[in-house]
Amino acid sequence: MARKLPRKDVVIVGLGWTGSIMAHELTDEGLDVIAIERGPWRDSPTDFPPSYMQDELRYRVRHELFLRPDQTTFTFRNKLDQTALPIRSWGPFMPPNGVGGGGVHWNAETWRFLPSDFVLRTHLTERYGASFLPQDMTIQDWGVTYDDLEPHYDRFEYLCGTSGTAGNLKGQIQEGGNPFEGPRSRPYPNPAQKQPFSPTLFAKAARELGYKPFPQPSGNLSQAYTNPLGLRLGPCTYCGFCEWFGCGNYSKASPQTTILPVLVRKSNFSLRDNSEVTRINTDRSGKRATGVTFVDTSGEEWEQPADLVILSAFSLFNVQLLLLSKIGEPYDPVANKGVIGRNFTHQTVSTVNGFFDSKKFNFNPFIGSGSIGMCIDEFNGDNFDHGPHGFVGGGYMGQVQTGARPIESTLVPPGTPKWGAAWKNAVRDNYLSTVKPGTGVHGSFYAYRDVYLDLDPTYRDRFGRPLMRMTIDFHDNEVKQNAFLTDKFAEIITAMGANQVAKQYRVAPYDATQYQTTHVNGGAVMGADPKTSALNRYLQSWDVPNLFVLGASAFPQNAGYNPTGTVAALAFHSAAAIRDQYLKNPGRLVDA
């Protein structure tokens, strides 16, 4: 029997980026807010200090910051007719854990999606006709537009101190920025980071091929910055330990550096860490959330009643909690009916390594930063005519020098022996003169009828609940898209002067052991129609109006960008709707 705690105005499940943003907004509104976090408390100088954080074995290889699969995992299969098996070591994505969530270990690539991404089905149908899309592709419009989100993208970028070069200021295309981006209301708060040699060379080659390269927008600071909350950040030191690692130099935007020190000083905020929410509770009608149930590390079960429930865990856990709490109709891929688990997506990532003459090129690849690099956007979204190519979607591509950490940076040209003196010599000869893009090709992953999440019929967790099952594979559209983009990318690497390039296409089947990105999205998507979406445009549950579900689980499909900027903009958009509309008149914010 769960012990009942005193009621709060708001309970927030998961204190990562979106939970921190919402907690800050709602405590500013005067509400009494409690956050419940499955993992531990984490802070910059005590948990990832620069004195030992640069430890590739501990953090990268052994996944120090991530959820232990012993605590919770998923089952995985490619096809509907297969039996899924549990993931016992994280592969294609890294579920975060602990205060700060993915905001601790991200590379801080801080993009905005294209205006056309938000109206994807309408846009592609208008341009190419409905028959151009594969039959089983279930892409849809988001219910919000780029213009709706622009002020919220802006708030996040100024919160983070994002470094970048604007490409479109109020409709005026700007030299040196991304000419394809949507109009922004003002420049980035900080100039782009200084580029090392290899991105500079990439940009030169891209320019010569007729593209318009621009610096990747980065949540790593190019200079000291004080954010609107009065928090201080320092310039990035290019240590090259960013993704997979926390930043103890106060140089990477994270909840720890941009929100939490202010949030924890507020008397109307409290946090319970090391407490795993197991259920969202509803009343007998099933139309109203009454709070959440969680379990502490002693196995004690607690009930936290609240008027408003904010589900802001990592995307997969949001969907899992909705399924386990029986909120919303689970998706059935055969009938193509139901919403929870629908439109699950990931990313289509590939790379091309370039081997250069070590006598002529020294890239000092250890000079790294999470999102320091030059990119092009000519092949993203619908920035190019897909008519001749027979696929839709795309991605940005770029030479992003995230670092050259010793264990993973032993690239050798194709044909080199895999061990022994020849291999060692090749590692030595190529370390400084190899281009190993930290990003490479970052392609979209559109939604399909048979890519989805549901509860596994076989495997159960330590509480006896079914694990969540992932059914996911690459479809021809994404495979074609990736081949096209990877070839284009290889042309630029070759034009930089590489002697040899090694293309690593993304191919089917989807491999549960190979890391791609942690951008697993969808499953509780937003939209205009309750039949095909779990949430309305404000991330409010259609079924339970005092429940809001934040995070990339709301993406109807994934664009060719890193998701965090959009995740955060949607959270600010949702917070504004709660503050300005919901609290005045609690109930459905959109009629359907």
Next chain:
Amino acid sequence: MRNARLTSARRAAGALVWLLAAVASAVGAESDPQDFTQVERGRYLAVASDCAACHTVPGSGRPFAGGRAIETPFGNIVAPNITPDSETGIVAWSDDAFEAALRKGVRPDGARLYPAMPFNAYTRMSRSDVLAIRAYLNTLEPVRHAVVANMLPFPFNIRAAMRVWDALYFREGEYKPDPQKSPAWNRGAFLVDGPGHCGTCHTPKSFLGGDKTSQYLQGATLQGWFAPDITNDSRRGLGNWSVDDVSAYLRTGHNGATAATGPMAEEIALASSHMTDGDVRAIATYLKSLPGRQDGPPPLRADDPAMVAGQAIYRDQCSACHGLDGKGIPRLFPAIADSSAVRATDPATLIRIVLRGARSVATDAEPTSPGMPSYGWQLDDAQVAAVLTYIRNAWGSAARAVPAEDVTRARSALASRPD
């Protein structure tokens, strides 16, 4: 909230005060919890006096209920309960008894207080000042919490010994303004020497724990820290800070050069960050008028072996945050090239921060609260000594080299410290 018995007792005491006040009005206003003006003045003086630091166990949620052990070179003294509780607090004390404790170091039973209670500073406040503090304390929630104050070993547990100490070191008397100086200077001198009791930490002590007045505010070692020189000494003190720099430090815990940590972080969080801008500027004005020593050793040569080793360690371990030029990032990473604390006579604070790391204070104005990690597991005693010797003598600075033995001693002393 309070019980009737207490209220009637207070009323009876109040009536007595009325009678006394009629004859003793020349002495100043008596403590009166009805008088908002007096209560508010008392609250402010209690903040400036940092009463909460000693009389509250941090995190206990029982403000002023006592119980915190104050570490002295002679042993621990536990701060008593000063809430208006009738049995374990001080509501039953007369105003005279309260004044005698704060301004004369004498308890109601006639015994002497230990100078862990800084009555030698509070004596600079007037009777009306301390009675205002009492009026404020009497408005607080009474907390029943009995505290055994004296935990000193023999012979220091004999309070009578304090008579000798008082004769040697205690000079009773309220602050007398210097008409030659500005009102700000006088206000600053009053705050520094009176409620602020800065000398309790910043003035070196004799072997009996009395102030070495010839080294007034020139820095002292206590509780494993070195409370730095806060005179206008340009090398070790505030000489290179403007009045704005000093006030920013006191009000926010941070300025362009440094950040507060350790006991000063607590002082700022509880006291000076809640003082008025005018008052912290007055403190700055006064401190910057104190000439200090203005002497010091010549810098070590750059080719000194410790300097060479120290520079290599500095580049490797420290420069990412503090910069190759030692300039840091304002209000995030201290500018150790400009930090007088780096050049302190006693490097205790420096050694401690490198060995154990440190967290700077968070205030409403500067909530970031950046921290420095511990290097005690990574650098050995000679390496810590070398890097500290380097930062004390680089960028045009000069200070005594830090011997490795000092680090060894500090490491062993810190190992047994709970804080």
